Amino acid sequence: MTQARYRDLAEWPLMATALVFLAAYAWQVVARLEGEAAAPFEVVMWATWAVFVADYLINLGLAPDRGRWFIWNLHELLIVALPFFRPLRLLRLVTVLSVLHRSVGDTLRGRVVTYVAGSAALLVLVGSLAVLDVEQHAHDAKILTLGDAAWWAITTITTVGYGDLYPVTPLGRLVAAALMMSGIAVIGVVTASIASWLVQRIELNTEAAVTASEEPVRSELAELLDEVAALRREIAELRGRGGGIVETTGPERG
Structure with a gap:
């Protein structure tokens, strides 16, 4: 295997x-x-x-x-x-x-939804539980409830950082550092996915506009080609009859 x-x-x-x-x-x-x-x-x-x-x-x-x-x-x-x-x-x-x-799946929209909803929610939950686990029994702890932990995780992952709640233990600070880096990574992935989606949409719209503007030109060119083909057929028929055009106008000579 x-x-x-x-x-x-x-x-x-x-x-x-x-x-x-x-x-x-x-x-x-x-x-x-x-x-x-x-x-x-x-x-x-x-x-x-x-x-x-x-x-x-x-x-x-x-x-x-x-x-x-x-x-x-x-x-x-x-x-x-x-x-x-x-x-x-x-x-x-x-x-x-x-x-x-x-x-x-691998669609850009699917990736954006997955990373925004999945990564953010999971990181907030994991960060909240981890920091609460190591902080709730510490001396002078600021984070004592799950609500406090969730609020701290949200402000940390979004890089807001009000400073009203913060870890006081070394392991809690390690959890905070990991959450900060994870938050930056998630924001970077989401931003890149949105940028890629916008570029793709712009390319599709540009291609559609170019195609629409070329339609009249293509139609006129097709008509000209048809006329040229008709003229070629007429010339070929005239050549087949004798190679010239007989002049029928003017006075007759005896």
Whole structure:
């Protein structure tokens, strides 16, 4: 089996696994579960982490150039090697975006809708849960509820940054930095997609205008060609009769 074939087969199962992890993680963070109450959710998250580890190892084994694949996917290794950084494992949710993108298709409009709705919503949700997880128990924390976390994530991803809410822990600031860079990337992709769509529309309109302006010229040219063809036929007929034109006017000579 090739790596490309494996990715096609594993895409939807990995998406389902990522969503299961998101549900368990979100419930544990929002409900602030600890001890025995949090044990079932921890089991679910460790099980999903094991699936991600298996996926990493299979991809590494199937890669045509393992060294190159390893270098270009160090972030994957970071995710599976540091499971105690629970917010880091949320990066696995990018699988959801890749599946949605493939399902929508390759049209420019489809890409814009997918990235705007999917990426923005997912990044806000992930950023909110991650920062709330690491900040809600910190001393002098500013972000204490899911509402605060969502507001902070929205202002951060849109590069507004009011400054009323901000992380105070090192890991929370790391989450903030990742969210900032992700927000810039999403805005860049959306802007590029919209620009490409506008350029395409302009090219189509220009081509249609040129075609419309050429129609009268083409019609006149076709008429001229028909007239030239008729004249050629008449000349050919006259040549076939004797090669000249007999003059019938004027007085007769005896």
